[in-house]
Amino acid sequence: MPSLTPPVVPAGRLGRSEQPSLTVPGGLRLRPWRPTDAPAVVAAFTDPAIQQWHVRRADSEEEAGEWIARWRQAWRSETGAHWAIVRAGDDTVRGRVALRTMSLVDGQAECAYWTTASARGAGVAPRAVTALAAWALEEVGFHRLELAHSVANPASCRVALKAGFAHESTRRHALLHPDGWHDMHVHVLIGGDGPAPGTAPADPHPRPRPRPAD
Template sequence: MPSLVTPVLPSGRLNASAQPALPIDGDLLLRPWLASDAAAVARVFEDPTIQHWHLRKADSEDEARAWIEQWRRGWESETACHWAVADVGDDRVLGRVSLQSIIMVGGQAEISYWTTPESRGKGVCSRAVARVARWALEEVGFHRLELGHSTANVASCRIAEKTGFALEGIRRRALLHTDGWHDMYLHARLHEV
């Protein structure tokens, strides 16, 4: 069935080349995930704060390694882009930023993120989210990026505000966490024409 619209992002726009590494201010690097990052991912998902705001946990390094493989396949299928936020000096994993639920026709994606406990409050997350948003909207040509988080997650709201994601509304009782249903804020950034 022929489409009535021209896709914002034509097939192959992402996976025609290798997933890029994106430098940030000389001290951080957004890079594709490596199988060797599994121990760092498993350790982060032991953190009670991560477990509070996320819907899954890693029970082992093998499970974390399987996640990483899934994250890497997202680039190949043009359904997601996942980056490790790494320290340039020692390549230590400080966090993760991803574009998920990519819709190529509309040029849309959802941005998500986390940081390691020791990286919080140092600007790592906001800098990484801002860099991925700039790459997606200005370099690749995405039309719209959405950012959703629980209305109780004050830290995520600060990240959204710092990185230019405008609050658009509340999705009531939209996500089930371990402590029950959460209302979710919906923020978005659009490509500036």
């Protein structure tokens, strides 16, 4: 049955070329994963916070190497795109950012990320997500990017908002975590129509403002 609309992103736009490295402000860059990054992945997944929100762990460098091989293959098959977040000066892995559940036909993908414990609090995640979103929307031609996180993870909510992803909806009991089912906030950035990367819409986790002294 023929489609009445063309693919938003033509097939081959990604897989027929080498995965690029992307520059991130503040001395960071996104580069494709390498097999030699396996020890860094294992070290990152010893962090209880990463295990909590990503519901997995890496038990060996061999297992981490298999993940990396799948991440690299996803680019060639145009089913996903995964980058290591590294310091530009010494290539130290600071985290991961990715496009998952990618559909070129619909021009949609889900953004995912994690950062190492030592990289948190320095704006690494929002800068990396912003750079990835700009590349996906402006250079590749994706139309809609989603970012989902547990409602119990307000830090991830702040990353989404800083990267320009507006809070759109809440999926009830959408993902099973080690401590039970979690509701998930869904944030969305639309190409050409959504908030500009770097802006912050209303936070669904507003912090109380301090009262003025009497």
